Amino acid sequence: xxxxxxxxxxxxxxxxxxxxxxxxxxxxxxxxxxxxxxxxxxxxxxxxxxxxxxxxxxxxxxxxxxxxxxxxxxxxxxxxxxxxxxxxxxxxxxxxxxxxxxxxxxxxxxxxxxxxxxxxxxxxxxxxxxxxxxxxxxxxxxxxxxxxxxxxxxxxxxxxxxxxxxxxxxxxxxxxxxxxxxxxxxxxxxxxxxxxxxxxxxxxxxxxxxxxxxxxxxxxxxxxxxxxxxxxxxxxxxxxxxxxxxxxxxxxxxxxxxxxxxxxxxxxxxxxxxxxxxxxxxxxxxxxxxxxxxxxxxxxxxxxxxxxxxxxxxxxxxxxxxxxxxxxxxxxxxxxxxxxxxxxxxxxxxxxxxxxxxxxxxxxxxxxxxxxxxxxxxxxxxxxxxxxxx
Numbered sequence: 001x002x003x004x005x006x007x008x009x010x011x012x013x014x015x016x017x018x019x020x021x022x023x024x025x026x027x028x029x030x031x032x033x034x035x036x037x038x039x040x041x042x043x044x045x046x047x048x049x050x051x052x053x054x055x056x057x058x059x060x061x062x063x064x065x066x067x068x069x070x071x072x073x074x075x076x077x078x079x080x081x082x083x084x085x086x087x088x089x090x091x092x093x094x095x096x097x098x099x100x101x102x103x104x105x106x107x108x109x110x111x112x113x114x115x116x117x118x119x120x121x122x123x124x125x126x127x128x129x130x131x132x133x134x135x136x137x138x139x140x141x142x143x144x145x146x147x148x149x150x151x152x153x154x155x156x157x158x159x160x161x162x163x164x165x166x167x168x169x170x171x172x173x174x175x176x177x178x179x180x181x182x183x184x185x186x187x188x189x190x191x192x193x194x195x196x197x198x199x200x201x202x203x204x205x206x207x208x209x210x211x212x213x214x215x216x217x218x219x220x221x222x223x224x225x226x227x228x229x230x231x232x233x234x235x236x237x238x239x240x241x242x243x244x245x246x247x248x249x250x251x252x253x254x255x256x257x258x259x260x261x262x263x264x265x266x267x268x269x270x271x272x273x274x275x276x277x278x279x280x281x282x283x284x285x286x287x288x289x290x291x292x293x294x295x296x297x298x299x300x301x302x303x304x305x306x307x308x309x310x311x312x313x314x315x316x317x318x319x320x321x322x323x324x325x326x327x328x329x330x331x332x333x334x335x336x337x338x339x340x341x342x343x344x345x346x347x348x349x350x351x352x353x354x355x356x357x358x359x360x361x362x363x364x365x366x367x368x369x370x371x372x373x374x375x376x377x378x379x380x381x382x383x384x385x386x387x388x389x390x
Contacts, residue, residue, distance in 0.1 A: 058151040062190045065108035065373045070157045072368050073197045084114040091118045091352050098124035098244035101335045101389035106194040106252045110362040112384045116198045119352045119386040125248035127164045129209045131331035132192040132252050133323050137214030146179045147212040149186035156200045164207040173231035178224045191252040213327040215316045218306050221330045229337030251331035253324020255383030273379040297347040302332045352386040
């Protein structure tokens with residue numbers, strides 16, 4: 001009753017105390033119900049805000065093949081360094097040399113392993129424009145246009161990765177007939193997200209623009225690449241940004257997909273699914289790298305890559321099964337146009353390395369809540385090539 005006394009600031013008559021207590025109890029009950037409702041309402045608001053935040057952030061699709069937590073990435077990088085010291089040392093790249101353009105595999109970390117840090121440690125730019133493969137584009141009837149997303153951020157292992165303001169600038173500069181905005185395609189594509197844990201490992205403040213490249217002819221690529229490169233160059237000049245230091249282009253692709261088992265019923269073993277066929281296939285891989293992707297970059301070499309990987313009578317079909325048969329030539333055409341717009345030195349490709357999913361033991365990841373999304377045998381294997389352009 002002292003509380004009531006303090007609140008009312010006067011004694012409560014004896015005959016009124018029972019009534020006052022009842023009133024106080026009722027007030028408490030009403031207050032309790034109000035607070036409970038408010039908490040419930042706040043919870044619903046919080047849930048709504050979380051749901052909205054999740055919708056605004058592109059979540060990870062493949063959490064088996066790729067790391068999605070910080071401690072996983074830290075452990076993977078450490079293990080790669082201890083497991084593949086010769087491969088890492090053989091790259092012989094100045095750690096201070098920034099790539100202006102890079103081509104990186106996007107397969108399971110257990111298979112492509114050392115390629116990721118060996119290449120991406122030299123991608124120094126804060127803003128990385130990523131040209132990804134559009135594996136599901138045919139199923140969604142998407143072709144002949146590049147594809148952007150609307151996400152505000154992408155999931156990163158250490159924190160969400162911000163989408164660069166470059167994206168809106170690029171879309172505003174492009175004719176509407178040359179691009180499509182599709183979160184439906186972007187959210188099911190794994191090639192871009194594979195890059196992000198390593199990019200963020202080396203640069204916590206990295207920002208990205210994801211551009212998926214579905215089936216298109218090289219003529220269409222050139223038509224889109226020119227205004228895209230112009231818009232990138234214009235924005236860089238306005239913001240006083242340097243190519244390599246502040247902005248870089250990253251292209252994702254796995255090399256040949258080879259074998260006669262578990263490729264959706266297709267026989268993709270051009271030279272046979274045995275050791276002799278393997279040797280011939282790897283030899284062809286090095287021919288592609290030497291004649292198209294390493295050394296001085298020019299239009300003729302890009303066209304040769306496209307002619308090698310895509311059927312001449314049907315650009316939608318493989319000739320040699322690199323999944324990046326569109327992302328690689330498109331990204332490189334953009335790079336050539338950007339070089340011209342910025343009047344910078346010629347681009348030259350350096351091979352960081354080549355391997356396959358069966359020429360080395362897989363990196364141990366099963367104790368990290370990770371694993372493999374496909375098998376690796378003489379009858380089902382994938383090639384990996386990493387190339388940096390300075």
